[in-house]
Amino acid sequence: MTRFDLAIIGAGPAGMAAAATAAEVGMSVCVLDEQPRAGGQIYREVERAAGLRGDILGKDYTQGAPLVAGLRQAGITHVGGAVVWAIEPGFRLSYTCDGAAAQVEAARVLLATGALERPMPLPGWTLPGVMTAGAGQILLKQSGVLARRAVLVGSGPLLYLIAVQMVRAGTPPLALVETQRRADLIRSAQHLGGALRGWRYLLKGLGLLAEIARARVPRHTGATEIEVEGEGRAEAVSFESRGKHHRIACETVYLHHGVVPNTQAARSLGVSHKWNAAQACFVPVLDEWGQSDVPGVCIAGDGAGIGGARVAEIAGRLAALKLAEEAGRLSASDRDDRATPLHAALSVERAARPFLDVAYPPYAGAIAPADTTVICRCEEVTAGDIRNYARIGCLGPNQTKAFGRAGMGPCQGRYCGLTVTALLAEANGQSPDETGYYRIRPPLKPITLGELASMDGPEKDAAG
Numbered sequence: 001m002t003r004f005d006l007a008i009i010g011a012g013p014a015g016m017a018a019a020a021t022a023a024e025v026g027m028s029v030c031v032l033d034e035q036p037r038a039g040g041q042i043y044r045e046v047e048r049a050a051g052l053r054g055d056i057l058g059k060d061y062t063q064g065a066p067l068v069a070g071l072r073q074a075g076i077t078h079v080g081g082a083v084v085w086a087i088e089p090g091f092r093l094s095y096t097c098d099g100a101a102a103q104v105e106a107a108r109v110l111l112a113t114g115a116l117e118r119p120m121p122l123p124g125w126t127l128p129g130v131m132t133a134g135a136g137q138i139l140l141k142q143s144g145v146l147a148r149r150a151v152l153v154g155s156g157p158l159l160y161l162i163a164v165q166m167v168r169a170g171t172p173p174l175a176l177v178e179t180q181r182r183a184d185l186i187r188s189a190q191h192l193g194g195a196l197r198g199w200r201y202l203l204k205g206l207g208l209l210a211e212i213a214r215a216r217v218p219r220h221t222g223a224t225e226i227e228v229e230g231e232g233r234a235e236a237v238s239f240e241s242r243g244k245h246h247r248i249a250c251e252t253v254y255l256h257h258g259v260v261p262n263t264q265a266a267r268s269l270g271v272s273h274k275w276n277a278a279q280a281c282f283v284p285v286l287d288e289w290g291q292s293d294v295p296g297v298c299i300a301g302d303g304a305g306i307g308g309a310r311v312a313e314i315a316g317r318l319a320a321l322k323l324a325e326e327a328g329r330l331s332a333s334d335r336d337d338r339a340t341p342l343h344a345a346l347s348v349e350r351a352a353r354p355f356l357d358v359a360y361p362p363y364a365g366a367i368a369p370a371d372t373t374v375i376c377r378c379e380e381v382t383a384g385d386i387r388n389y390a391r392i393g394c395l396g397p398n399q400t401k402a403f404g405r406a407g408m409g410p411c412q413g414r415y416c417g418l419t420v421t422a423l424l425a426e427a428n429g430q431s432p433d434e435t436g437y438y439r440i441r442p443p444l445k446p447i448t449l450g451e452l453a454s455m456d457g458p459e460k461d462a463a464g
Contacts, residue, residue, distance in 0.1 A: 010031075013040060015300075118258045130234050153255050156257060197348060257360075271299070272284070282421075
């Protein structure tokens with residue numbers, strides 16, 4: 001079995017930047033990523049799609065190409081299509097690739113698992129024709145496919161970006177149905193100083209809004225009572241906005257109200273987490289280098305807290321410097337010399353985040369859905385079911401598995417976990433930290449018996 005100085009899970013901006021930085025100082029690096037080609041969600045298929053659709057996807061997207069190219073340097077083994085399903089003591093990583101299981105070992109591990117779109121359970125969200133906005137963007141990046149007669153629902157800058165990309169592609173959305181309120185914008189003014197430090201993000205957002213306005217795409221803000229209507233598929237979106245009822249006939253609905261850290265791998269290793277009230281999610285407890293309370297484990301990128309692509313890239317480099325110093329590849333003074341400008345840049349890049357978090361909060365109607373709304377799609381558990389479990393003594397998400405199988409489906413709680421925590425916390429009068437989250441065990445992703453059986457054959461690893 002091949003042993004590396006560093007194993008990185010995820011080939012998004014954090015993982016790619018960390019791999020290049022570690023390799024530059026002589027570390028042997030193995031990058032395991034679920035996608036066949038590097039880039040993560042933000043830079044998905046960038047080397048192939050930049051030339052085909054770069055004018056639609058924008059400059060921020062095409063800037064990911066140099067990071068992907070950096071994975072080709074000596075000392076880096078990049079395994080695409082690798083689904084990591086277990087991280088054992090001693091950092092033996094088990095994964096599947098091309099239908100067979102394999103393993104690698106590493107002295108240290110960097111988790112760069114990125115973010116998940118926050119689930120937006122509302123009436124009708126399980127109908128065919130309804131998907132997350134990020135899924136719609138994947139279709140565009142990967143296959144050049146865009147939905148026609150689509151409505152974008154939720155909040156946050158990603159909705160504006162996707163709306164503009166649709167406009168540029170010649171298939172503008174029918175409307176943006178936005179859940180943020182004027183009161184949210186007023187409250188965000190307390191963070192305006194930080195937002196001005198990150199003025200590039202504000203300028204970018206204003207530019208997107210200007211493009212949407214020029215395309216005459218209707219925007220409805222402060223939307224409540226949102227429902228996706230349809231018999232057998234999405235046919236319309238209905239909602240209340242500014243005291244009026246609206247109904248927009250459509251064929252596709254893109255839902256989005258933020259992204260949250262993908263913490264499954266970190267939790268499986270026993271990394272401590274805490275509730276981040278500003279982002280309404282759990283985040284791992286880390287130091288300024290991204291080092292966790294589990295020796296040898298660092299976390300960088302949106303999996304450490306939502307910050308965006310540039311923050312992820314910088315954090316990946318900082319984590320790699322710390323790990324290289326621990327491995328004896330850098331002295332502490334060399335590490336600090338290299339890190340000083342990165343820490344300064346990170347501060348600037350993070351400055352606008354508090355403003356954005358307050359201005360675009362999650363949709364309250366999806367954080368605490370109506371009783372009849374399904375919140376665990378895998379096992380068809382409703383919000384009312386979770387509230388009933390609380391009434392008969394259920395205190396935490398792990399117990400819901402026994403009460404009604406919530407979190408036991410193929411996604412293993414990735415998409416219902418935060419909703420279950422929020423519902424139980426409210427019903428039991430506890431904080432999210434007191435309520436907790438699912439206990440995560442391997443396999444982190446589903447694995448077939450055939451894939452397991454393949455490990456009993458000739459030893460396979462990242463080296464071949």
